[in-house]
Amino acid sequence: MPSTLLKKVWDAHAVRTLPNGQTQLFVGLHLIHEVTTPQAFDMLRERGWKVAFPDRTIGTVDHIVPTRDQRRPFGDLMAEQMLSSLERNCQDYGIRLLDLSTGMQGIVHVIGPELGITQPGMTIACGDSHTSTHGAFGAIAFGIGTSQVRDVLASQCLAMDPLKVRRIVLGGRLQSGVYAKDVILEIIRRLGVKAGVGFAYEYAGDTFERMSMDERMTVCNMSIEGGARVGYVNPDQTTFDYIRGRPFAPQGDNFDRACAWWQSMASDPGASYDDEITIDAATIQPTVTWGINPGQSIAIDDRIPASADEEALEFMDFRRGQPLKGTRIDVAFVGSCTNGRLSDLREAARVVRGHRVAPHVKALAVPGSQSVRAAAEREGLDRVFTEAGFEWRGAGCSMCLAMNPDRLEGRQICASSSNRNFKGRQGSPTGRTLLMSPAMVAAAAVAGEVVDVREFASAEVGVGG
Numbered sequence: 001m002p003s004t005l006l007k008k009v010w011d012a013h014a015v016r017t018l019p020n021g022q023t024q025l026f027v028g029l030h031l032i033h034e035v036t037t038p039q040a041f042d043m044l045r046e047r048g049w050k051v052a053f054p055d056r057t058i059g060t061v062d063h064i065v066p067t068r069d070q071r072r073p074f075g076d077l078m079a080e081q082m083l084s085s086l087e088r089n090c091q092d093y094g095i096r097l098l099d100l101s102t103g104m105q106g107i108v109h110v111i112g113p114e115l116g117i118t119q120p121g122m123t124i125a126c127g128d129s130h131t132s133t134h135g136a137f138g139a140i141a142f143g144i145g146t147s148q149v150r151d152v153l154a155s156q157c158l159a160m161d162p163l164k165v166r167r168i169v170l171g172g173r174l175q176s177g178v179y180a181k182d183v184i185l186e187i188i189r190r191l192g193v194k195a196g197v198g199f200a201y202e203y204a205g206d207t208f209e210r211m212s213m214d215e216r217m218t219v220c221n222m223s224i225e226g227g228a229r230v231g232y233v234n235p236d237q238t239t240f241d242y243i244r245g246r247p248f249a250p251q252g253d254n255f256d257r258a259c260a261w262w263q264s265m266a267s268d269p270g271a272s273y274d275d276e277i278t279i280d281a282a283t284i285q286p287t288v289t290w291g292i293n294p295g296q297s298i299a300i301d302d303r304i305p306a307s308a309d310e311e312a313l314e315f316m317d318f319r320r321g322q323p324l325k326g327t328r329i330d331v332a333f334v335g336s337c338t339n340g341r342l343s344d345l346r347e348a349a350r351v352v353r354g355h356r357v358a359p360h361v362k363a364l365a366v367p368g369s370q371s372v373r374a375a376a377e378r379e380g381l382d383r384v385f386t387e388a389g390f391e392w393r394g395a396g397c398s399m400c401l402a403m404n405p406d407r408l409e410g411r412q413i414c415a416s417s418s419n420r421n422f423k424g425r426q427g428s429p430t431g432r433t434l435l436m437s438p439a440m441v442a443a444a445a446v447a448g449e450v451v452d453v454r455e456f457a458s459a460e461v462g463v464g465g
């Protein structure tokens with residue numbers, strides 16, 4: 001019987017079916033960070049339990065690390081305590097921690113892939129919603145809460161409800177100036193933020209096949225914003241070429257053997273799906289959110305729809321029928337696990353090169369990891385950003401979540417390459433977030449307002465996917 005990747009990976013990791021119908025699923029890789037683990041480790045200590053598979057658990061620090069000055073001890077006592085507690089827990093339980101001293105630190109969903117830790121056919125869990133990112137490699141990866149972090153630490157297993165699969169087929173070429181971020185914003189806009197509940201999203205079709213791994217990660221990252229617990233792309237030669245030679249990847253003959261197994265986990269031709277939708281890539285435009293969830297977006301040439309939600313309009317201080325083009329911004333943020341990779345920084349730098357950030361705009365370029373930062377500096381991207389008036393920061397989650405000093409103030413409007421525009425997400429309870437691609441953020445930083453990157457003066461606009 002032809003089968004989907006989801007079913008193959010699920011079956012390969014199923015320990016047993018529980019009386020309530022859930023599957024007890026073995027977790028191949030548990031990624032941990034400083035925010036969702038302290039209580040989980042405390043619960044382990046109280047019960048005298050050990051970590052079942054310390055060698056299948058890897059830690060990093062990302063949410064709370066300051067990005068301006070990363071010297072220890074941190075200025076924020078609470079952040080320092082959280083990091084110290086993760087260090088102690090990793091040491092006590094024999095878990096490898098990729099901290100600031102290693103050169104491998106970064107946002108958990110950036111370092112897993114770039115170090116070759118994330119591999120096809122795996123089950124991956126992490127106490128962060130955007131764990132779906134790792135599905136770009138053909139892994140089944142999901143975010144979990146603190147009590148589940150405890151369960152995985154103690155047993156390396158999770159009780160999971162079975163998922164249906166919706167195949168989202170994207171065909172054709174993306175227009176110039178349209179990126180993977182626009183693709184996923186468009187998918188969420190069309191289907192809604194709850195359509196994915198109970199589903200895994202399989203992204204298929206020649207547009208996804210042409211995408212780089214960075215682009216696939218951007219799409220899978222935001223699957224959770226469409227309600228899907230899991231999003232994945234079937235592994236192919238692009239996947240294998242990306243993984244080859246990375247520090248944690250299989251080496252030598254083992255790599256070839258791994259590739260054969262990874263390939264076998266891809267969905268079979270003729271596999272049946274619970275739902276399937278098709279989108280013409282050429283119809284997708286640069287997309288910007290106007291509301292308070294990632295599904296409330298419009299193409300840059302459109303106007304806020306007549307059906308727009310009242311609460312969102314009130315919070316954002318927008319009107320029905322209003323265009324977003326021309327909206328004055330206060331802050332521009334390029335970064336996060338959605339768009340803080342080298343290719344994202346390259347696209348943003350391409351737009352700002354030779355320009356200056358508008359005087360009223362505070363602009364941040366925040367690499368997703370120490371490796372991304374080092375690679376960007378080798379290419380001189382840091383100079384492009386700083387000469388344009390961006391602040392060039394250390395690696396971390398930064399303004400995606402504002403659990404660190406990078407925060408909006410008051411009613412500021414932020415053009416952001418992150419993934420959530422919920423009320424208060426960027427630190428100020430009244431701050432406003434407009435989600436868009438890194439190139440669009442860069443263009444907005446220079447113009448001082450939301451613009452169409454395709455019309456941006458002298459910008460060489462790239463093509464995503």
Ligand code: SF4
Binds near residue numbers: 107108130336397401
């Ligand atoms: S960048 Fe944002 S979404 Fe990604 S791991 Fe950090 S806080 Fe979570």
